[in-house]
Amino acid sequence: MAAAGGEGGRRRGRAGPGPPPPPLLLLLLGMALCPPASALGDEFSPGQWAAAGAAGSAAKGRRYLLYDVNPPEGFNLRRDVYIRVASLLKTLLKTEDWVLVLPPWGRLYHWQSPDIHQVRIPWSEFFDLPSLNKNIPAIEYEQFIAESGGPFIEQVYVLQSYAEGWKEGTWEEKIDERPCIDQLLYSKDKHEYYRGWFWGYEETRGLKVSCLSVQGSASVMAPVLLKNTSARSVMLDRAENLLHDHYGGKDYWDTRRSMVFARHLRVVGDEFRIKYLNSTDGSDKTSYYEDWTKMKVKLGTALGGPYLGVHLRRRDFVWGHREDVPSLKGAAKKIRSLMKIHKLERVFVATDAVVEEFEELKRLLPEMVRFEPTWEDLELYKDGGIAIIDQWICAHARYFIGTSVSTFSFRIHEEREILGLDPKTTYNRFCGDKEKNCEQPTHWKIAYR
Numbered sequence: 180m181a182a183a184g185g186e187g188g189r190r191r192g193r194a195g196p197g198p199p200p201p202p203l204l205l206l207l208l209g210m211a212l213c214p215p216a217s218a219l220g221d222e223f224s225p226g227q228w229a230a231a232g233a234a235g236s237a238a239k240g241r242r243y244l245l246y247d248v249n250p251p252e253g254f255n256l257r258r259d260v261y262i263r264v265a266s267l268l269k270t271l272l273k274t275e276d277w278v279l280v281l282p283p284w285g286r287l288y289h290w291q292s293p294d295i296h297q298v299r300i301p302w303s304e305f306f307d308l309p310s311l312n313k314n315i316p317a318i319e320y321e322q323f324i325a326e327s328g329g330p331f332i333e334q335v336y337v338l339q340s341y342a343e344g345w346k347e348g349t350w351e352e353k354i355d356e357r358p359c360i361d362q363l364l365y366s367k368d369k370h371e372y373y374r375g376w377f378w379g380y381e382e383t384r385g386l387k388v389s390c391l392s393v394q395g396s397a398s399v400m401a402p403v404l405l406k407n408t409s410a411r412s413v414m415l416d417r418a419e420n421l422l423h424d425h426y427g428g429k430d431y432w433d434t435r436r437s438m439v440f441a442r443h444l445r446v447v448g449d450e451f452r453i454k455y456l457n458s459t460d461g462s463d464k465t466s467y468y469e470d471w472t473k474m475k476v477k478l479g480t481a482l483g484g485p486y487l488g489v490h491l492r493r494r495d496f497v498w499g500h501r502e503d504v505p506s507l508k509g510a511a512k513k514i515r516s517l518m519k520i521h522k523l524e525r526v527f528v529a530t531d532a533v534v535e536e537f538e539e540l541k542r543l544l545p546e547m548v549r550f551e552p553t554w555e556d557l558e559l560y561k562d563g564g565i566a567i568i569d570q571w572i573c574a575h576a577r578y579f580i581g582t583s584v585s586t587f588s589f590r591i592h593e594e595r596e597i598l599g600l601d602p603k604t605t606y607n608r609f610c611g612d613k614e615k616n617c618e619q620p621t622h623w624k625i626a627y628r
């Protein structure tokens with residue numbers, strides 16, 4: 180792919196050094212004390228900030244890629260979108276110096292635990308940042324604010340599909356600036372800056388916002404970012420509109436493997452395994468290397484802990500009367516049968532079931548255990564962390580069964596693939612009570628460089 184040349188391209192659009200920026204502290208102080216709009220008069224114009232480029236040699240010259248995802252999308256789909264954007268970043272890096280700014284977590288539809296603060300959550304609460312950085316350069320949003328000189332995003336592209344759809348049989352990758360189809364979720368303030376959700380960082384402003392119709396994989400964005408804009412910070416909103424560059428390829432798996440869960444969450448999961456499931460890495464043959472680049476386990480060599488792992492997705496999956504989701508009775512029957520076949524006495528259940536449903540399941544299956552967070556656990560790990568602990572424990576089971584087309588279950592499949600468990604023990608799902616053709620999940624074989 181042709182792309183604008185290195186240094187020349189990198190420096191485009193940035194005028195001379197300009198006046199020195201006021202200390203960052205002052206800016207942050209200003210934000211805390213004053214209404215943001217009045218704190219930033221003309222003397223704080225974002226152009227200056229960007230041009231002056233704040234601290235540190237690492238920050239010099241590099242461009243920032245930010246993104247966000249359609250608000251209703253859940254945690255696990257968002258993890259998938261990260262893989263697509265990471266792939267785009269790798270493409271950009273072939274030509275220019277870019278860094279990915281990790282979109283803070285928050286305001287997710289499923290994260291409903293009351294009374295806990297679940298917004299502006301940095302990635303490090305859920306994932307191991309040094310591990311992510313062994314795949315691509317990635318920084319937290321607050322680091323972006325600090326090193327780029329303030330909460331300004333020079334260009335926001337809202338991604339959308341083509342209004343006219345596409346004609347059958349004529350698939351082609353394309354991207355064009357088009358009028359916005361949906362109502363724009365950004366509006367101008369009195370200083371002509373765009374305001375929007377921006378992950379709950381109210382002080383963030385966009386300088387330009389436009390809509391791009393896109394049809395294709397993540398890297399169709401690359402020429403636009405390299406050639407059509409000289410903005411130093413570019414945000415792709417609705418990034419789920421980009422497809423995978425190469426789903427299931429080496430590059431996909433590199434990124435996926437780099438998404439190592441935060442250590443403190445793995446520790447909680449491991450302690451639960453020891454305490455309730457008689458499961459340790461030694462006896463389960465599931466050793467884990469802190470450095471994912473050094474981890475390559477032959478499929479089938481890991482044994483897994485002496486328990487059945489279950490992911491039983493309920494709530495909206497049940498309310499939708501989906502044919503491929505079992506009744507609790509049906510699920511309990513299947514669980515019993517699997518425990519017998521695989522000679523497992525213990526069963527771990529991860530579920531988002533409402534209390535009444537959970538009690539019903541417990542009645543049908545008294546021996547089941549699950550990770551029951553205390554209020555303190557919840558406050559500490561948040562709904563996302565609890566989900567990760569559940570996934571981690573399911574990933575270590577000798578045999579796993581999940582729920583049809585749940586991205587939560589899919590992420591467990593991948594984790595088990597990384598751990599090296601036999602695919603036969605992984606790609607299983609519950610069938611609906613009356614489902615005729617109960618097709619089982621596809622095995623996406625792990626690929627290494």
Ligand SMILES: Nc1nc2c(ncn2[C@@H]2O[C@H](COP(=O)(O)OP(=O)(O)OP(=O)(O)O)[C@@H](O)[C@H]2O)c(=O)[nH]1
Nearest residue numbers: 253254255256289529530531565566569585586587
């Ligand atoms: N702790 C825990 N949370 C769950 C479980 N199942 C679902 N959830 C919660 O419900 C959300 C389910 O949605 P996600 O899987 O993240 O979102 P999604 O991308 O819409 O995925 P699916 O709806 O499952 O395809 C998760 O993010 C969790 O917050 C579970 O077994 N344990």
Ligand SMILES: *[C@@H]1O[C@H](CO)[C@@H](O)[C@H](O)[C@H]1NC(C)=O
Nearest residue numbers: 354355356391402403406407
């Ligand atoms: C990018 O620039 C090229 C060349 O000027 C133009 O043809 C194309 O339409 C632009 N693409 C977008 C998405 O703006």
Ligand SMILES: *[C@@H]1O[C@H](CO)[C@@H](O)[C@H](O)[C@H]1NC(C)=O
Nearest residue numbers: 456457458459461462463485
């Ligand atoms: C725990 O597992 C070990 C094998 O790893 C086994 O020898 C032991 O009996 C188990 N203990 C219980 C209480 O099941």
